[in-house]
Amino acid sequence: MVLPTNKNIMRIVKITKVVTETPTVKTFSFEDILSSKAKPGQFLMVWIPRKEEIPLSVMISDLENSAAITIRKNGLASTSLFNKKLGDKIGIRGPYGNSFTVKKGVKNIVLIGGGTGLVPLVRLIKNIKDIDLNITVIIGARTRSELFFHDFISTLLKNKVHNLLISTEDGTEGKKGYPTDVLQDLLANGQEIDHIYTCGPELMMKKVYDLSLTRGLPLEASIERYMKCGIGLCSSCSINDKLVCVDGTVFNHDQISKLPEFGVYYRNKAGILTKYLTG
Incomplete structure (x- = not known):
């Protein structure tokens, strides 16, 4: 097998695993060495043949030398990708972009995400090796049926000091409201936080940023x-x-x-x- 070395050259890959996360979200795994080594926060340009090329964060895969992408069907390109089957082919370029950083001396971090914005945060959790780091993860969704990755995140956090908090807009799981409401509660209760990482809808991240300013907390947003x-x-x-x-x-x-x-x-x-x- 010839290993790709130039991230700018499109590679045609075959879908090797399909996971239905919710009625509107799927995760597709594929074998690709470069993508498997992506840093948390990096993205791929994904070509859906005869449709469009779109950017997607790199998700982790449990298959060897593989990575994954998670898509919510919405427009033409995302729905076309959502409908792909095992064995179908797509094109990828990358990974591109910079990444989240965890600095030495940080003890308490909060990861807050919504929807497919959880993807780079999942990769960040996977990359954290400091078992003494206290990790709080806040997940948001519209309703219980649209929640995903929470079980997977629990598994990744198994041997780490952690707290997993969930919010849904309709209150069918966890706190009723938005993930920013959960963060606001943590801040009001005086939880010790050294750094916040966020990815998701921009209006959500703007609220996270505004809340971080109230305590002068360092933040990174994708x-x-x-x-x-x-x-x-x-x-x-x-x-x-x-x-x-x-x-x-x-x-x-x-x-x-x-x-x-x-x-x-x-x-x-x-x-x-x-x-x-x-x-």
Whole structure:
């Protein structure tokens, strides 16, 4: 077998495992050495033949020399990928981007995510080797049937000091509300926190960022934007003067403070600056 060495060359891979996470979410595993070594927060450009190429965070796989991607069906490309079967082929480039960091001396961390934003956080948990690190994971979903990865995360945390907290918007599992409500409770109760990591809907992450400021807590957020190239050529993923694909996807609290568009504006597929709808 010839091992790929250039991440910019598209590799055609075969789907080797399909896991249905929820009625709208699936995880697809495939064999690829480069992807299997991805750092938490990095992404792949995934080509769905005859449809589109889209960016997706790299999920871990239990298969040797393999990685995975997790997709929620929504538009044309995501639904086409969702409908793929075992043995079908897709194209991948990457992994691209930077990654989350866990600095020495940190003792208490919080990981907070919603939906498929959990993917890089799962990879971060897998990569943490410090068994004395106190890890709190907050998971959010609309309803119980849309919860996923919670059992897998529990397994990854098995030999670590941890606390797994769940919220659902309708209250069918865990606390009723949003994952940011859970974080707000932790802060109000004076929980010791040294660093926060987040990935998910940008309005959720903006709230996490705002809450982190109330305690002066370091934060890293993996930001999602429309991407067409993944390598800094098209500028479709711009946020202020940064490109998410090459300057991110992970930005720290100091960097975010210089991105006034964060949680306020995004660019649609046509590149038009659009205000988030809130309230």
